[in-house]
Amino acid sequence: MWAEFFRDLVDQGPLIMRGLGDSLLLTAIVSLTGFFLGLVVFYFRHCQFAIIRLILRGYISFFIGMPLIVLLFLMYYGLPPWGVSLSPFSVAVIGFTFNVAAYNAAYLTTAYHALDSAELEAARAAGFRPFQVFRLITLPQVLRFSVPALTNQVIRNLKDSSVAFLIQFNDFFSRVQELAATNFMFFRAYLFAAVVYLLLVMVLVLIARQIERRVMIPGVYIAPESLGSSAV
Amino acid sequence: MAFSEMLAQLASGAVFTVLVTVACCATALAVGLLSACARRVFPFPAVIRALDLFAFVFRGIPVLVLLFLVYFGLPGAGIRVSPLGAMMLSLGVISGAYLAEVFRGALDAVDAAEIMAAQSMGMSRWQVFLHIELPQMMRFSVPGMVNEFTNVLKYSPFGYTVGIPEMTKQALVLSSATLRGVEIYLAAGILYFLVYRLLLVGVRVLEKHWRVPGMGPAHLQDQPV
Amino acid sequence: MALIEIRRLRKLFDGHPVLNGVDIDVAEGDVKVVMGPSGCGKSTLLRCINRLVEPSSGSIHFRGAEVTGPDVNVRSLRQQIGFLFQQFALYRHLSVLDNTALGLRKLKGMKKKEAAERALHELNRLDMAGHRHKFPAHLSGGQKQRVALARALAMDPAVILLDEPTSALDPVMAREVAQLINRLHGEGVTMLCVTHDLEFASAIAERVAFLDEGIVQVEDRLSVLYEDHAHPSIRNFFMKQERSS
Numbered sequence: 001m002w003a004e005f006f007r008d009l010v011d012q013g014p015l016i017m018r019g020l021g022d023s024l025l026l027t028a029i030v031s032l033t034g035f036f037l038g039l040v041v042f043y044f045r046h047c048q049f050a051i052i053r054l055i056l057r058g059y060i061s062f063f064i065g066m067p068l069i070v071l072l073f074l075m076y077y078g079l080p081p082w083g084v085s086l087s088p089f090s091v092a093v094i095g096f097t098f099n100v101a102a103y104n105a106a107y108l109t110t111a112y113h114a115l116d117s118a119e120l121e122a123a124r125a126a127g128f129r130p131f132q133v134f135r136l137i138t139l140p141q142v143l144r145f146s147v148p149a150l151t152n153q154v155i156r157n158l159k160d161s162s163v164a165f166l167i168q169f170n171d172f173f174s175r176v177q178e179l180a181a182t183n184f185m186f187f188r189a190y191l192f193a194a195v196v197y198l199l200l201v202m203v204l205v206l207i208a209r210q211i212e213r214r215v216m217i218p219g220v221y222i223a224p225e226s227l228g229s230s231a232v
Numbered sequence: 233m234a235f236s237e238m239l240a241q242l243a244s245g246a247v248f249t250v251l252v253t254v255a256c257c258a259t260a261l262a263v264g265l266l267s268a269c270a271r272r273v274f275p276f277p278a279v280i281r282a283l284d285l286f287a288f289v290f291r292g293i294p295v296l297v298l299l300f301l302v303y304f305g306l307p308g309a310g311i312r313v314s315p316l317g318a319m320m321l322s323l324g325v326i327s328g329a330y331l332a333e334v335f336r337g338a339l340d341a342v343d344a345a346e347i348m349a350a351q352s353m354g355m356s357r358w359q360v361f362l363h364i365e366l367p368q369m370m371r372f373s374v375p376g377m378v379n380e381f382t383n384v385l386k387y388s389p390f391g392y393t394v395g396i397p398e399m400t401k402q403a404l405v406l407s408s409a410t411l412r413g414v415e416i417y418l419a420a421g422i423l424y425f426l427v428y429r430l431l432l433v434g435v436r437v438l439e440k441h442w443r444v445p446g447m448g449p450a451h452l453q454d455q456p457v
Numbered sequence: 458m459a460l461i462e463i464r465r466l467r468k469l470f471d472g473h474p475v476l477n478g479v480d481i482d483v484a485e486g487d488v489k490v491v492m493g494p495s496g497c498g499k500s501t502l503l504r505c506i507n508r509l510v511e512p513s514s515g516s517i518h519f520r521g522a523e524v525t526g527p528d529v530n531v532r533s534l535r536q537q538i539g540f541l542f543q544q545f546a547l548y549r550h551l552s553v554l555d556n557t558a559l560g561l562r563k564l565k566g567m568k569k570k571e572a573a574e575r576a577l578h579e580l581n582r583l584d585m586a587g588h589r590h591k592f593p594a595h596l597s598g599g600q601k602q603r604v605a606l607a608r609a610l611a612m613d614p615a616v617i618l619l620d621e622p623t624s625a626l627d628p629v630m631a632r633e634v635a636q637l638i639n640r641l642h643g644e645g646v647t648m649l650c651v652t653h654d655l656e657f658a659s660a661i662a663e664r665v666a667f668l669d670e671g672i673v674q675v676e677d678r679l680s681v682l683y684e685d686h687a688h689p690s691i692r693n694f695f696m697k698q699e700r701s702s
């Protein structure tokens with residue numbers, strides 16, 4: 001039986017590999033865009049205009065409290081009647097980016113609160129302009145504190161990318177389901193998908209450990225689960 | 233269709249959303265607590281390794297994949313699971329694996345001297361866990377639990393893929409009937425957000441009730457006055 | 458026969474002997490003090506008595522029975538032996554009253570009200586009743602140690618083992634604890650106390666045993682140990698103590 005499954009798997013190999021590639025591409029893109037938008041949000045989250053700070057706080061909280069899939073459906077099913085038709089991939093990239101950026105900004109904010117404020121005061125007193133203080137002192141430290149949370153977010157992005165098939169994006173998971181629909185071996189197909197995701201996560205975890213070893217200050221970090229109370 | 237009617241239909245879905253969320257959170261708590269308890273009461277290498285493996289595997293599989301494996305895959309192996317049961321076995325168990333990690337960290341923050349004091353009083357391993365480690369662990373875990381329960385709420389829409397008429401399902405139905413998807417999904421998003429804020433308020437009330445003055449994890453403990 | 462009789466007690470950690478033939482007696486109503494340098498095995502000695510640590514060889518008799526014997530119930534043994542820790546080890550999620558009452562409720566099976574009454578009685582005895590609703594984080598070191606003592610006394614133990622009860626306290630508080638121990642001694646409480654605080658030791662006992670290199674080197678009146686310096690390691694130990702205090 002398993003032999004049969006793997007024979008079909010090999011038959012559909014090219015499609016499945018393409019799906020896997022698309023899943024990884026989506027993950028990579030939204031990890032980057034989410035990271036950079038997160039930085040921007042984090043920067044303006046602490047700017048001098050109270051109204052901007054308030055709006056961004058609301059943005060972070062809203063996107064942490066609302067399911068990503070609702071946002072994806074809003075764009076995918078809601079926008080066409082307004083004359084805006086986006087491809088599944090575009091919808092996924094935009095939706096994920098806003099979602100991931102909110103999380104990353106929240107992690108960075110938590111790290112920011114853990115910073116030594118005396119150091120920032122000293123930098124300001126030394127005549128650095130606000131953006132210089134941010135770029136030279138705040139950001140490097142905040143990033144180091146947040147490494148585990150940020151790498152963890154990338155792993156999450158990979159797993160969450162499987163959601164994109166619900167808006168007809170032909171990712172790895174949807175290709176595996178097509179395979180299952182032809183031979184009716186659902187259990188095997190889903191088990192296979194689970195194992196592949198697990199292996200990919202293991203690879204990402206190993207890479208994350210390497211990064212942590214290089215850039216982290218031992219013992220000082222923001223745990224991903226610390227979100228619940230502080231940042232939002 | 234009037235907007236108020238749409239809201240009413242979304243709200244009817246919200247009931248199922250809350251139901252799914254509560255059921256999966258309860259599953260997660262049960263799994264997390266069992267794992268934490270086993271880790272402390274039966275600390276044999278084989279048990280520890282099995283628990284670590286469990287936590288690693290279930291944190292590495294996407295919720296949707298496990299949900300489909302349970303709901304659409306298991307019948308092929310002769311096991312039929314109800315939609316809610318499938319949600320609990322996928323979303324609930326995965327969140328349980330995350331909670332197990334949260335609890336593990338919290339257990340490490342319990343002062344070893346207090347555990348030894350309880351043992352030297354004559355408590356059994358189980359009594360030490362129940363009366364000393366568990367109450368402290370729960371308090372240390374509040375941020376992690378809030379985070380995890382929020383995740384459960386946010387993954388609860390997957391319930392629609394196995395036929396649970398929860399809020400996202402209602403939004404899908406409404407938007408295909410009215411072509412007013414933007415407003416409908418926005419309304420749904422806001423409703424989800426309100427449930428989330430309600431959860432936070434609830435936790436804050438509970439936390440206030442159970443708060444112990446001056447208690448933080450051992451390594452964060454402030455100096456005695 | 459003494460309440461506790463320790464004979465040729467040995468304890469090895471990773472093949473290395475920490476205790477290497479210790480002999481100690483603790484008579485009923487006695488306050489026995491064991492002194493020794495840091496790392497000489499004082500904590501290990503106490504932990505062997507209530508089997509938080511398993512002895513490697515030798516014998517420990519408690520109330521005439523061997524504590525490592527085959528039909529000894531370790532948990533009931535521990536209920537008869539109070540233990541006071543260097544760092545107090547109060548349960549920080551419980552109030553002062555609940556700290557004192559926990560063992561009564563969960564181990565002695567008392568009802569909540571009865572346990573609270575009993576606990577309050579012990580707290581009263583140690584002048585801590587007024588603090589019964591406070592949590593450990595809001596107590597001073599001396600107050601914590603008194604609560605720990607009340608918690609031990611509430612279980613009505615045959616003996617209390619004290620592991621450096623003053624090393625986390627400032628001198629004033631240490632003196633307070635010494636007075637307290639003397640009072641309890643007067644009330645007939647049996648205690649075995651290990652410490653390396655000379656002032657504290659001399660405040661609660663006339664005789665001390667000196668533990669070093671795994672054995673009790675000598676047991677005598679403090680004034681004798683202090684003046685005669687029979688042994689170079691003793692001389693060193695007590696001279697250093699004198700300078701630091």
Ligand SMILES: Nc1ncnc2c1ncn2[C@@H]1O[C@H](COP(=O)(O)OP(=O)(O)OP(=O)(O)O)[C@@H](O)[C@H]1O
Nearest residue numbers: 470471475493494495496497498499500501502653
């Ligand atoms: N569980 C253990 N495993 C291995 N070695 C141990 C263990 N417990 C204690 N030791 C070692 O045994 C020796 C005695 O330790 P113990 O804590 O009994 O000394 P102590 O006299 O109480 O010291 P201190 O004054 O610092 O409290 C030390 O060298 C310690 O490193």
Ligand SMILES: [Mg+2]
Nearest residue numbers: 499500501620
């Ligand atoms: Mg010691």
